Amino acid sequence: MANEQLILEVKEKVIKAVNLVDLNPEDIDAQAPIFGEGLGLDSIDALEFILLLERDYGIKLKNPAEGKQIFKSIATMADYIEKNRTK
Amino acid sequence: MRILITGAGSVSAIGLNKDDTVRSLREARSGVGPLKHLQTVHDNLPCGEVDLSDDEMKAVLGIPAEKPVPRTSLLGIIAVKEALEQAGVGSGLPGRIVLINGTTVGGMDITERTYPKVDTRLHDCGGCTDLISSYFGIFGEATTISTACSSAANAIIFGSELIKAGKADVVVAGGSESLTRYHLNGFNSLMILDSQRCRPFDAGRAGLNLGEGAGFVVLESEAHAEARGARALAELSGYANACDAFHQTATSPEGAGATLAMRGAIAMSGLEPSDIDYVNAHGTGTPNNDATESAALRQVFGDAIPPVSSTKSFTGHTTSASGGIESVICIEALQKQFLPVNLGWENSDPDCIEPYVGGSPAAPARRPLRHILCNSFGFGGNDSALVLSVPSPGGNSPMCQEECSGRGPIFSGTPRPANVPSTAVGSGIAGRDPGCKIGPRPEDEPSDCHIIVRGMRYIEGADFEWKHLLNPMKARRMGTLMRRTLVASLEALQQASAGPGQKAGRIGATSSGGESGQTALIPDAVITATGLGCMENSEKFLSAMLESGETMMSPTDFMQSTHNTPGSLISIHLGDHGYNSTYSHGESSLASALTDAFLQLKSGHIRTALVGSHDEITPNTSDYPVPDGSLALVLEAVPEQGQSGNNYVEIADIKAIAPLGARNLYDAILRLQEASSKAETVSCGPVVLRRSSGEEASGNE
Numbered sequence: 090m091a092n093e094q095l096i097l098e099v100k101e102k103v104i105k106a107v108n109l110v111d112l113n114p115e116d117i118d119a120q121a122p123i124f125g126e127g128l129g130l131d132s133i134d135a136l137e138f139i140l141l142l143e144r145d146y147g148i149k150l151k152n153p154a155e156g157k158q159i160f161k162s163i164a165t166m167a168d169y170i171e172k173n174r175t176k
Numbered sequence: 177m178r179i180l181i182t183g184a185g186s187v188s189a190i191g192l193n194k195d196d197t198v199r200s201l202r203e204a205r206s207g208v209g210p211l212k213h214l215q216t217v218h219d220n221l222p223c224g225e226v227d228l229s230d231d232e233m234k235a236v237l238g239i240p241a242e243k244p245v246p247r248t249s250l251l252g253i254i255a256v257k258e259a260l261e262q263a264g265v266g267s268g269l270p271g272r273i274v275l276i277n278g279t280t281v282g283g284m285d286i287t288e289r290t291y292p293k294v295d296t297r298l299h300d301c302g303g304c305t306d307l308i309s310s311y312f313g314i315f316g317e318a319t320t321i322s323t324a325c326s327s328a329a330n331a332i333i334f335g336s337e338l339i340k341a342g343k344a345d346v347v348v349a350g351g352s353e354s355l356t357r358y359h360l361n362g363f364n365s366l367m368i369l370d371s372q373r374c375r376p377f378d379a380g381r382a383g384l385n386l387g388e389g390a391g392f393v394v395l396e397s398e399a400h401a402e403a404r405g406a407r408a409l410a411e412l413s414g415y416a417n418a419c420d421a422f423h424q425t426a427t428s429p430e431g432a433g434a435t436l437a438m439r440g441a442i443a444m445s446g447l448e449p450s451d452i453d454y455v456n457a458h459g460t461g462t463p464n465n466d467a468t469e470s471a472a473l474r475q476v477f478g479d480a481i482p483p484v485s486s487t488k489s490f491t492g493h494t495t496s497a498s499g500g501i502e503s504v505i506c507i508e509a510l511q512k513q514f515l516p517v518n519l520g521w522e523n524s525d526p527d528c529i530e531p532y533v534g535g536s537p538a539a540p541a542r543r544p545l546r547h548i549l550c551n552s553f554g555f556g557g558n559d560s561a562l563v564l565s566v567p568s569p570g571g572n573s574p575m576c577q578e579e580c581s582g583r584g585p586i587f588s589g590t591p592r593p594a595n596v597p598s599t600a601v602g603s604g605i606a607g608r609d610p611g612c613k614i615g616p617r618p619e620d621e622p623s624d625c626h627i628i629v630r631g632m633r634y635i636e637g638a639d640f641e642w643k644h645l646l647n648p649m650k651a652r653r654m655g656t657l658m659r660r661t662l663v664a665s666l667e668a669l670q671q672a673s674a675g676p677g678q679k680a681g682r683i684g685a686t687s688s689g690g691e692s693g694q695t696a697l698i699p700d701a702v703i704t705a706t707g708l709g710c711m712e713n714s715e716k717f718l719s720a721m722l723e724s725g726e727t728m729m730s731p732t733d734f735m736q737s738t739h740n741t742p743g744s745l746i747s748i749h750l751g752d753h754g755y756n757s758t759y760s761h762g763e764s765s766l767a768s769a770l771t772d773a774f775l776q777l778k779s780g781h782i783r784t785a786l787v788g789s790h791d792e793i794t795p796n797t798s799d800y801p802v803p804d805g806s807l808a809l810v811l812e813a814v815p816e817q818g819q820s821g822n823n824y825v826e827i828a829d830i831k832a833i834a835p836l837g838a839r840n841l842y843d844a845i846l847r848l849q850e851a852s853s854k855a856e857t858v859s860c861g862p863v864v865l866r867r868s869s870g871e872e873a874s875g876n877e
Contacts, residue, residue: 107732108652129649132426136367136731144728153367 091167099167106141107134119163135160147175178398179336180408180567183263183348185255186504188389188491189224193258198508201516204534206490208373208385216357217726220371221364223355224387224492226251237311246283246298247388249307252352255390255500256308259348263394263406267314271345271400274833275318276335277305278327278351280496280738282760284358291718296800300707301739302761308352315348317833319768322496322709322739322760324554325458326417327351328391329499329562330757333415334772335395341775345400350392350500359495360386361721362734366425374461374493376486376518377470379525384460387492391500393507408567410507413547414447416440419702419747419756420557425735427464431472433559434458436753438476438549441561449477451547452563454515456502457531458551459486460493467527469551474529483532485518499552499560506548506564513545555735556744558756624816626868627777628824629849630784631672631697631810633664634842636803645694653732654745655712657792657806661704661742662749664806665788669696669750672784672810697810700782701755703773704743705765705789705838707802713737715794742790755782763801763835765789767862770809771830777813785811789838807838809845825849828857829864836861 091099100114103123107130117128124130135156142148142159148170150156159169184194189207191197200207207224214225231241233250237257256275260266265273282301287294297303301320309318321331328351335347363369363386370383393412401408418440420433427434442449458469466486473481487505494501505516518531546566553559642651642659645666651659673696708714717733735741740758747756755776759768766789773785786808793804811827825848844860848867857866 109649110652111648131423133366133424133653133731133735136365139367140365140728140730 091164091171095167095171096163099163099170102141102145103138103163106137117163119167121162123160123162138166142170146170146173148173177340179339179395179412180398180401181393181410181412181507181564182396182401182406182408183259183261183265183394184392184409184504184507185258185262186389186391186501187226187251187254188391188494188501189226189387190490192226192228192254194504194508197505198512201487201490201505202514204517204519206373206519208387208489208492214355214357214360216360218360218364221360221369222371222373222385223360224385224490224494225355226388244286244295244298245307246304247285247354248279248281248283248352249304251354251388251390251497252277252304252308252392253311255350255352255392256312256348259392259394260312265314265346265394269314269346269404272316272343273314273346273348274335274338274344275305275309275315276321276331276347276349277308277318278321278323278331278496278500279304279353280322280324280327281353281356281359284356285354288356288358288718288722291722292796294796296797300762300800302707302764304352305761318761319759319764319833320761322758323558323756324556324738324740325493325495325498326552326554326558326560327496327499328503329550329552329560330417330558332393332395332412332499332503332562333417333560334757336412336415337772337775339395339397341779343771343775345396347395348392349395350390350503351497352390352500353388353495353497355386355388357721357726358718361726361729362717362737365729365731365734368462370461373520374489375520375522376457376459376461376488377466377525377528377531378521379523381461381463381466383462384488385492387488387494388497389491389494389501390497391502391504393500393503410510411565411567412562413565414441414443414445414563415561416444417558417560417755417757419744419753420559421747421751421753422557423748424741424744425555427468427553427557429468429471431468431475432753433557434469434472434551434553435475437559437561438472438551441549441563442476445547445563445565447547447563450480452482452549453543453545454482454509454548455484456506456516456548456550457484457486458553459488459518459531461486461488465553469553470528481529483515484529485516485532487516489519499550499562502550502552503562503564506550510545510548510564510566515545554740555738556740557748558740558744625778625813626816626826627774627811627813628826629809629845630812631668631670632808632842632845633668633671634805634807634839635660635664636805636839653736655710655736657710657712657790658736658742658745660806661745661788661790664790664808665746665786666696668808668810669699669786670694672812673697697784698750698752699754699784699786699810701773701776701785702743702746702752703755703769703785703787704740704746704758705769706739706742706758706760707762707765707791707800708797709739709760710736710741711792711794711797715796743788746786746788763837764833766838766841767830767836768833770827770836770863771833773811774827774830777811780813783813787811803837803839805838807842824868826866826868827863828866831862831864834862836863
């Protein structure tokens, strides 16, 4: 489980990356699904997250389908970043 | 009226003319490979590039090397030239000759070399078309359709409509598009480019390859062709345009838009699905498109799917030009009786149809090719399909004669009940009235309906209220122009929903994020004019690309930079599967869009249309001659007598595709609406407006 600080950082980056203007980090449940019923994001948002991983953490995904597991929730995203980050 | 094709021209990675194109197709020789002319950092993205530099094309065409001409225009000139020569159409021919070009890239190749300086005349899609037009000097009018990858197909559809309405004698229609770093990086940011040659419908398909080129056809009526002794290559026997209304870049899983477009096109041709001998698929090679198109093909054809192939593993995806190039391929297939193969397909995917990959040389031909369905689907869910047939004098289409007269309830004076699904069950053009499944157009009958303005809204600048109509979560990706487009459109549609017998839907945002109880008319067609589209997004993407050296590009900025973003956004927001098209021809965009709506309303294809003019002007494009504003007009066709309400302003005629200011039109309509006088007729640019007095109308109720 990624630490609280990284989770907060990921929430802030996600809010900025897909312009969730009216949300604050504390409004987002780290365990809740990001796509579909959760925040209602779509495939373009997933591509923005892939870009975020590469730009901010030096993680390059070749296949957008890999994102499905990684972007399940803020928590899974933070876990993946913690294990794979190169910066 | 039968619409014939009497000339065709094509340039792409597999040939600089039709004959070379056919040779490459028959010899299974792909044009997809490493880039040679386009300068980019991406060396792992094969493309279908035309093997001529700009200077080489200029030399061939006799254009001075120092004259700046976008590559899109150069490619367009090559294909139009071939088409005109085959048709024998030149300066000696009298009558109205119109050029309709489909392009989205326009002059971006020049802009990406000069940015932040933007030469708006060269950047502009319409400017590119004008350069093609002026090369020949025979076109009285020209316009440009920009519905991304279905642009050329929609150009051919509009060309046919102009001829059927008597607004043109000969139309040269198709599309042209050059490769640019801009859209190569854009498609790359969407992660839909294959680093190998694309494999449409294959289980292992991993995306598309971009391509470039141009494809044009010469359209004219049978009578016109006969009178001047022109030989028909094919008949344009059917077509339809529908909107998937699902997502800006993704296709719906069930392929609603694609199914409606194919069904509509086949219905207009008077044929049954079993009459279709070959389908030239959109087949881009992306996992999403090919699965959706397969689902749609299964809905249209059931278990009896005719041979299908995508020719994009030959040409690459030539985006706006694809419908033109592929129409020319279909015409050649009819002429020379051969089936293009789906190159590179090996592995069956349960989610996809199995395409035609060729048979042994000894195998007998399946059956003669008489009717071909050609699909073109674009971003924003702009889906169109054409039926091209072998021309046979006297008519071979089994037209429906008894069941339907081809006239919808719009002419009978009976309003369609609000719960009847869109006439258009999606396809504005071919669907028409739900009671009339197939049938000839009502062209021989007098158009006695009036096209009245039911709702209107104009907003200028960036300072406007939007939160009452748009949920901030839904609007989070929308730039100023997208929000302004939606607000103006929704408010005009709300105003129009007061009319009798309208289809209405719920719109508006509530605090909980759901939709409020406000109702608005859901139009049968959404037709949009925009010169530059969402320029704010285009420039954001462009400057990021130049600053970053083509890395870390945002897909959000790219997907909103196609010109059809505002228009398709409206249909996605309303869930409107009807006709949807976008015109991008500078100051003439609005007159083009109005003409399209006017002709469809007059002919009874549709009963209501939302016509918009939406532009945003950035500091780098401040000399572009359209206002930074959004005009939304809701038009309705009403029978000559009765139920039109009291005072109204009608569009009596549109004389030509010519410059028309959105603000001027708004002011002119407003003045007429508020005028105290009785009947009055005024002109605004090419548009003739008429105000009818209340007494006349009420006397008939």
